[in-house]
Amino acid sequence: MRSMKEIMKIRLGVASSFLIEGEKGYILVDAGLKKKEKKLLRFLKKNRINPMEIKLIVITHVHGDHVGSLKSIQEITHAKVLVHQEEKEFLIKGKSHPAKPISKFYEKISSFMPEKSHRYDAVEPDIVVEDNYSLQDFGIKAKIIHTPGHTKGSISLIDEQGNAFIGDIAMGFPMNFKAGLPIIAENLDEVKKSWKRILEEGAKTLHLSHGGIVSSKVLKKLLEKKEKK
Numbered sequence: 519m520r521s522m523k524e525i526m527k528i529r530l531g532v533a534s535s536f537l538i539e540g541e542k543g544y545i546l547v548d549a550g551l552k553k554k555e556k557k558l559l560r561f562l563k564k565n566r567i568n569p570m571e572i573k574l575i576v577i578t579h580v581h582g583d584h585v586g587s588l589k590s591i592q593e594i595t596h597a598k599v600l601v602h603q604e605e606k607e608f609l610i611k612g613k614s615h616p617a618k619p620i621s622k623f624y625e626k627i628s629s630f631m632p633e634k635s636h637r638y639d640a641v642e643p644d645i646v647v648e649d650n651y652s653l654q655d656f657g658i659k660a661k662i663i664h665t666p667g668h669t670k671g672s673i674s675l676i677d678e679q680g681n682a683f684i685g686d687i688a689m690g691f692p693m694n695f696k697a698g699l700p701i702i703a704e705n706l707d708e709v710k711k712s713w714k715r716i717l718e719e720g721a722k723t724l725h726l727s728h729g730g731i732v733s734s735k736v737l738k739k740l741l742e743k744k745e746k747k
C-alpha cells in the first residue's frame with residue numbers, strides 16, 4: 519500500500535479543504551463554509567473524480583468555516599464523517615465550537631470572521647475518534663492524532679511521508695501574518711503541546727487550512743524561541 523498518491527487543495531471559502539487520494543478512493547479533509555458544495559463538485563468534475571469516490575470526510579474541528587457544507591457534501595458523496603469525541607456534540611447540534619481570540623486585536627478582527635457564530639446543517643458523525651486512529655482501512659498509510667488547543671477536539675491527519683493536515687492548530691497568512699499561532703485558541707499551552715506532538719509524529723510538510731504549505735521546521739523554531747524566553 520502506498521501512502522498517498524496525490525494531494526489536492528480546494529479553497530471552500532476562507533478555509534481550504536484537502537482531497538487525498540488513497541488506494542480505495544479519496545479522503546476529504548474539512549468541508550468549507552456554507553454553500554460551497556457546488557464549488558467542490560466543479561472541482562471534482564474538472565479532475566474527473568466521481569463524488570462517490572470520496573469515502574471519508576475528516577473534520578479537523580467544528581468551526582463554521584470547516585463544516586459549513588458538510589451536510590450537503592455528505593449527501594452527495596455518501597462518505598463517512600469522522601470527528602473527535604470532544605467536537606461531536608457541536609456537529610450533532612449544527613453549532614460552531616465557541617471561538618476564543620488570542621488577543622484584543624484579534625477579537626476585533628474575528629468579529630468579522632465566519633468562525634465566530636456560524637450555524638450550519640447538523641450532521642450525525644459515523645466515526646468518533648479519540649487518538650491514534652489508523653486510516654489503513656481507507657487505503658492510506660496515515661493516522662489521526664488528537665491535537666487540542668485551537669479547540670478541545672481538534673485533530674490532525676499525518677501520513678507516513680510526513681504530510682500533515684493540521685486544521686487551525688497553526689495558521690498562516692492572511693489569518694496570521696507569519697505562519698504560527700492560530701488567532702483563535704481555547705488553550706495556548708495545549709496548542710504548543712500539540713505542535714510538539716505533531717513534530718514527534720514525524721510531520722515534515724504542514725498543509726494549513728488558513729495559509730499555504732509550510733515546513734514543520736517553522737513550528738520547531740517557534741517552540742525553541744518560546745523555550746528560551
Ligand SMILES: [Zn+2]
Pocket residue numbers: 579581633668686702
Ligand atoms: Zn477554526
